[in-house]
Amino acid sequence: MTNRWLSRLCYSFFVIAAVLAYEIYRVNSGQKVILSWQYTLMCIGAVMALGLGIVGIRARHRVK
DSSP: OOOHHHHHHHHHHHHHHHHHHHHHHHHHSSSSOOOHHHHHHHHHHHHHHHHHHHHHHHHHTOOO
């Protein structure tokens, strides 16, 4: 059941990871100022969303 939901939501996780990566880029380029703990959470969230997207792609393409 979990693999089914991961395979359904894998592209959404990639979109979330891309948005968080863009926000991290904006902070690093000086366009946006945030607190350090927010920056850390955005980095962790981007990595976790990317990982869940990769696991979802794997579940989607797994041979049954």
